[in-house]
Amino acid sequence: MIPLLNTLLFAVVYVGGSAELRDRMLQHTDLQQPGLRMVQLARQSLGRPYRAFSLDQAPEQLRIDLTGFDCFLFVEQLLALAVEDTRVGFEQRVRQLRYQGGSVDYCTRQHYFSRWSQQAQASGLLQDITPALPGAIRRQRRLNFMSTNQQSYAPLRQARHRECIEDLESNLVVQQSYIPLPRVAEVEPLLRDGDIFALVTRVSGLDVTHVGFVERSGPHVHAIHAAPGRGVMRSHQLSRYASGVDDVIGLSFHRPLQP
Incomplete structure (x- = not known):
């Protein structure tokens, strides 16, 4: 059972046919050990396209896309899918993995793998x-890296996003x-x-x-x-x-x- 991250409602956006694809993928996944389940899910995903910066659309929402991935979202979403059979549970897991404290916002999104994995370990997932x-x-x-390469990140054109990332990275070790x-x-x-x-x-x-x-x-x-x-x-x-x-x-x- 997933503990409630907060009591606020949040929007979930399934891109393309991702909701139906989630159901089909689970129908073809029958192993209980999460690592083996993830390999089954990954094999089903072979050939799907690479999509960069797919989360960087305003406003920030919990976007779920199983039709195409960057490397990070590929791992994140399949990990959530491997441990949660229900749609609501899957959505909560993605939110828990993607955002610090589960708060859906660009400034709380886990932009570095080390911080993402630390949060996943604290949640008992890794x-x-x-x-x-x-x-x-x-x-x-x-x-x-984000602070020193701001031109590579479109959301950092907004002062609020730029300031929160600069503040986060001022002493991030x-x-x-x-x-x-x-x-x-x-x-x-x-x-x-x-x-x-x-x-x-x-x-x-x-x-x-x-x-x-x-x-x-x-x-x-x-x-x-x-x-x-x-x-x-x-x-x-x-x-x-x-x-x-x-x-x-x-x-x-x-x-x-x-x-």
Whole structure:
């Protein structure tokens, strides 16, 4: 059961045929373990288009789009779908994951994966398994990419949004564990279907640049993710794929839990 985040009503916008698609996806998902369910849901999503900045429409509403994704929304919505069978429960989970305290507003939206995953862990939906994996190292990271690249974010043209993001990022520092690229192949046997991977970056002001799901096929570990210009796809051999992405220094891994 999901605790009430607040007593305010909020608008839910299902894009295209996403409401019906949610129902169809669940009809073809029969496993109870959330990680396995997520892999089933991810496989059903293969081939759907990539859509960038799809949330950046005024006014801010709880938008649900299962017809196309960026990498972050792909992971977020499928995680919510994997743990909630009812429509209301699914909507509440998306809201709980997407917004700090469940308050639907651009300023409370989780714009960085590290903060998003921390909130998901606090809600009992994820476990950061990275620190327990062989070769894990830890870094302190200041997050201020949005403040220093405002031209890339249309909502920051509004003074209110610009001010709240600048205020948030004035002292936003996170602790981040990751597996360095040369050791990712070593930890692949320890990963499970549906684990969430994040590509940890050296880009200043950012924590990660891409996320997706782990898929096991016998001894092999692949990635299912929403890729710019290509849509939802499978990349064979996770470690090899990650090594080919610019500015990636390692990966972090997060295991879904049944709340």
